[in-house]
Amino acid sequence: MSLRHAVLGLIAELDGASGYDLLKMFEISLGNVWPATQSQLYGELGKLTDAGLIEVVGEGPRGRKAYGITEAGRTELLRWITEVPVKPARRDDAMLRVFFLGQVDPAKAQEFLGGQAAVLRERTEQLKALEGAIDWDDDNLSVYGRLVMEYGRRFLAMRGEWYAWAAEEIAETEPARRAVSSPRT
Amino acid sequence: MSLRHAVLGLIAELDGASGYDLLKMFEISLGNVWPATQSQLYGELGKLTDAGLIEVVGEGPRGRKAYGITEAGRTELLRWITEVPVKPARRDDAMLRVFFLGQVDPAKAQEFLGGQAAVLRERTEQLKALEGAIDWDDDNLSVYGRLVMEYGRRFLAMRGEWYAWAAEEIAETEPARRAVSSPRT
DNA sequence: ATGCTCATGTAAGTCGTTACATGATTTC
DNA sequence: GAAATCATGTAACGACTTACATGAGCAT
Numbered sequence: 001m002s003l004r005h006a007v008l009g010l011i012a013e014l015d016g017a018s019g020y021d022l023l024k025m026f027e028i029s030l031g032n033v034w035p036a037t038q039s040q041l042y043g044e045l046g047k048l049t050d051a052g053l054i055e056v057v058g059e060g061p062r063g064r065k066a067y068g069i070t071e072a073g074r075t076e077l078l079r080w081i082t083e084v085p086v087k088p089a090r091r092d093d094a095m096l097r098v099f100f101l102g103q104v105d106p107a108k109a110q111e112f113l114g115g116q117a118a119v120l121r122e123r124t125e126q127l128k129a130l131e132g133a134i135d136w137d138d139d140n141l142s143v144y145g146r147l148v149m150e151y152g153r154r155f156l157a158m159r160g161e162w163y164a165w166a167a168e169e170i171a172e173t174e175p176a177r178r179a180v181s182s183p184r185t
Numbered sequence: 186m187s188l189r190h191a192v193l194g195l196i197a198e199l200d201g202a203s204g205y206d207l208l209k210m211f212e213i214s215l216g217n218v219w220p221a222t223q224s225q226l227y228g229e230l231g232k233l234t235d236a237g238l239i240e241v242v243g244e245g246p247r248g249r250k251a252y253g254i255t256e257a258g259r260t261e262l263l264r265w266i267t268e269v270p271v272k273p274a275r276r277d278d279a280m281l282r283v284f285f286l287g288q289v290d291p292a293k294a295q296e297f298l299g300g301q302a303a304v305l306r307e308r309t310e311q312l313k314a315l316e317g318a319i320d321w322d323d324d325n326l327s328v329y330g331r332l333v334m335e336y337g338r339r340f341l342a343m344r345g346e347w348y349a350w351a352a353e354e355i356a357e358t359e360p361a362r363r364a365v366s367s368p369r370t
Numbered sequence: 371a372t373g374c375t376c377a378t379g380t381a382a383g384t385c386g387t388t389a390c391a392t393g394a395t396t397t398c
Numbered sequence: 399g400a401a402a403t404c405a406t407g408t409a410a411c412g413a414c415t416t417a418c419a420t421g422a423g424c425a426t
Contacts, residue, residue, distance in 0.1 A: 001384090001385090002276070002278055002281060003385080003386090005281070006281055009281075009284065009285035009288065012285065012288055013285070013287075013288070018404090018405075018406095019405075019406070019407095020403095020404060020405050020406080023405095030281075030284060031275070032275065033275065033276070033277045033280040033281050033284065034275070034276055034277070034281045035275050035276070035386095036386090037386075037387060037388080038406090038407090039386090039387075039388080039389090039407085039408080039409095040385080040386065040387085042405095042406060042408095043407090043408095045406095046407095060405095061394070061395060061396095061404085061405090062393080062394045062395060062403095062404055062406085063393085063394075063404095063405060063406060063407095064404075064405060064406085065405090065406085074288075077285065077288060078288065078289055078293075080282075081285060081286070081288065081289055081293075081297065082289060082293050082296070082297060086278045086279045086282065086301065086304070087278045088278070088279075088304075088308070089274060089276055089278065089279075090216070090217065090218065090219070090220050091187070091218065091219055091220070091274055092218045092219070092274050093187055093272045093273070093274065094271045094273075094274075095218040095333050095336060096187060096190070096191055096194075096215075096218050096219045097265075097266050097271065098329055098332055098333050098336075099194065099215060099218065099329050099330060099333055100194035100197065100198065100262065100266060100325075100329070101266070101329050102198070102324075102325030102326075102328060102329050103194065103197055103198070103259075103262060103263065103266065103325070104263055104266055104267060108263075108266075108267050111267070112266065112267060116271065119271070119273075123273070138362065139287075140285075140287030140288070141284070141287075143287060143358065143362070144283055144284055144285070144286050144287050145284065147283055147351050147354060147355075148280050148283055148284055150347070150350075150351075151280060151283075151347050151351075154343055154346075154347055155343065158339055158340065158343045161339075162335070162336050162339055165335075166332050166335075166336075169332060170332075173328065177323065177328070186412090186413090188413080188414090203376090203377075204377075204378070204379095205375095205376060205377050205378080208377095220414095222414075223378085223379090224379085224380080224381095224414090224415080224416080224417090225414065225415085227377095227378060227379060227380095228379090228380095230378095231379095245377095246376085246422070246423060246424095247375095247376055247377050247378085247421080247422045247423060248376095248377055248378060248379095248421085248422075249376075249377060249378085250377090250378085
């Protein structure tokens, strides 16, 4: 149920935003920790309105609806942040493949790790570019967004080091294993 | 579509395993990077069989079905590992909340960060316990499982450091911000 | 014979993705 | 006036979760 709170939180920060405005925020910033599609977003806005957590506070050109958070919404947001247990992120496509890397030959395995490391470097560049593109202010989203961005930086760095380490580890142990018996199951 | 490949990969590693056997593996090991429920698993086994990627290679007591990977399945597994682009894991419940931490008062924010750090320490203990409980062998799942486990260790450590850093960061900047204007939006 | 573990399956509902569909307003 | 952007919504399908349902075999 976190999309609900992602939307609720964004509306709390950006009072009077439209679905379209929120979508842009998901695309450039929030979406890095919680992606949402347009279709999901508009659906959620409807549900949040029905639940009385947000309300339409104004209308503009082209059918634009400006949303604001209600008292009930603010209460729910605070409750969620401070009281609802955090769900640890588990699914990791890359690590899932690493689990099965023994199924491919060592050269392909190394290629996989190298490729992932390259993807990581690219993403690091993108992060830097994003950091430069945002005009950092003193508001909440800037201050806390910067913290999250630093997390992203560290995450990518950590993963990069791990890829290098894992590649070395495999290079050291695989020749010995293959020498003993093959194929491996 | 990664659950499909998680199941396929497990069957490749554990030839002749039943749905029940696979479920145990998801619970103790694979589930840390790709969780699956019983209901999902049995459904996927049916679909994989229909698709000809796995087959029933034997039956046992209590309706037990032993599965094996087919040639088509092995081909598909290798293709997935080496050729299908990895989907980066994006959703992160904890970081989503950090984004909105400016909405709660600084004491609560610190409490949140401290709480998360504690959860992390607990998970680190669990990981150590798991590492001790598994009898590490020389087979694929052991060798590559160990690599993934080391990733988990580094991940938890990195996050722990980040929580400490973020707490300090907020402690330093929030008093100044609150002094200028409040409440913040 | 009672309870535990092994073993498989179905159903209902929510969440997420991709694609479709439409139209108003602004900008050049 | 053509193109880009703003703006909202729906439909279909697949993935995931939770709960329900059943029963065989094993151990004590």
